[in-house]
Amino acid sequence: MSVIENSKLTVVGAGSVGASTAYAALIRGSARHVALYDINAAKVEAEVLDLAHGTQFTGSSDIVGSDDVSVVEGSQVVVITAGAKQNPGQSRIELAGVNAGIMRKMMPQLLEVAPEAIYVVVTNPCDVLTVLAQEATGLPTERLFASGTVLDTSRLRWKLAERAGVSRSSVHAYIVGEHGDTEFPLWSKATIGTVPILDWETPRGDRMTVDELDQIADDVRNAAYKVIQGKGATNYAIGLSSARIVEAILNDEHAVMPVSPVLHDFHGVDGVALSVPSIVSASGARPIRGTTFAPNELDLFHRSADALRDVAASLR
Numbered sequence: 001m002s003v004i005e006n007s008k009l010t011v012v013g014a015g016s017v018g019a020s021t022a023y024a025a026l027i028r029g030s031a032r033h034v035a036l037y038d039i040n041a042a043k044v045e046a047e048v049l050d051l052a053h054g055t056q057f058t059g060s061s062d063i064v065g066s067d068d069v070s071v072v073e074g075s076q077v078v079v080i081t082a083g084a085k086q087n088p089g090q091s092r093i094e095l096a097g098v099n100a101g102i103m104r105k106m107m108p109q110l111l112e113v114a115p116e117a118i119y120v121v122v123t124n125p126c127d128v129l130t131v132l133a134q135e136a137t138g139l140p141t142e143r144l145f146a147s148g149t150v151l152d153t154s155r156l157r158w159k160l161a162e163r164a165g166v167s168r169s170s171v172h173a174y175i176v177g178e179h180g181d182t183e184f185p186l187w188s189k190a191t192i193g194t195v196p197i198l199d200w201e202t203p204r205g206d207r208m209t210v211d212e213l214d215q216i217a218d219d220v221r222n223a224a225y226k227v228i229q230g231k232g233a234t235n236y237a238i239g240l241s242s243a244r245i246v247e248a249i250l251n252d253e254h255a256v257m258p259v260s261p262v263l264h265d266f267h268g269v270d271g272v273a274l275s276v277p278s279i280v281s282a283s284g285a286r287p288i289r290g291t292t293f294a295p296n297e298l299d300l301f302h303r304s305a306d307a308l309r310d311v312a313a314s315l316r
Helices: 016-029 041-052 093-112 126-137 150-164 208-220 224-231 236-250 295-315
Strands: 008-013 035-037 062-066 077-080 118-121 145-146 255-257 260-263 279-280 286-288
Touching: 008 016, 016 035, 016 041, 016 236, 035 041, 035 093, 041 062, 041 224, 077 093, 077 236, 093 118, 093 126, 093 295, 118 126, 118 236, 126 145, 126 260, 126 295, 145 286, 150 208, 150 236, 208 224, 260 286
Parallel strands: 008 035, 008 077, 035 062, 077 118, 118 145
Antiparallel strands: 145 260, 255 279, 279 286
């Protein structure tokens, strides 16, 4: 992948997710310049040194960092990972109170030094924090959105590809809704190649059942909890998926991704950030209004919206 000339990505937060995002961006060549910003001077300096020591092997990208917000200046894309991390047994929503305060304080500072940037919220609960950040800044909804269910969709496609005996790129399926406990797959649109998911014959000569798909969806929904229980944090996959979103923006790809912008009159949902298939380009993310839902899926979508609306209201 060629690095976009003079492009700049800043990752806010030098914790495990932020450092992994910066690392993934360097390895993939997501941007010409990568910056890391964190209020912990010793931590950000150490992470940048560790990353910079390997830039001989990462192509033409370079890395800088600071505890001074001016390092964000000139960014086309800002990925926000700063905040308290999710602990074992803790839901993303339980993080909301602490991280909402951090987001409200930080966003105006970032916007002052990078007023033209596109902002991608990764900090959990990312959907709720996106709504609060948009209210605090007044940014157009296409320029401020959450990473949403891009990672959850990757988890789903990985599991389906293993079961179907095909490459992950041949699986066309999406997780939508909240990035969290009320997320769900759009099974009505899921295919392997052009074959509907329930009609696909696997290498074992059988077909997947509705019960099996329900179990796969449950495994995907709880995947982060399993990783957190074992190693304390999820970081590699979210770093990679965040870098991929950055590339879609900087390359003006018009790629379809299930990111989470604040929705307005989208299948009856208004003022809530939820993941839906969206076109991601240099202008940001725009929901695909032609997306359709089966009746039961629309019910799940509205349930997801109601759950997040209640959390956002409690934080205002």
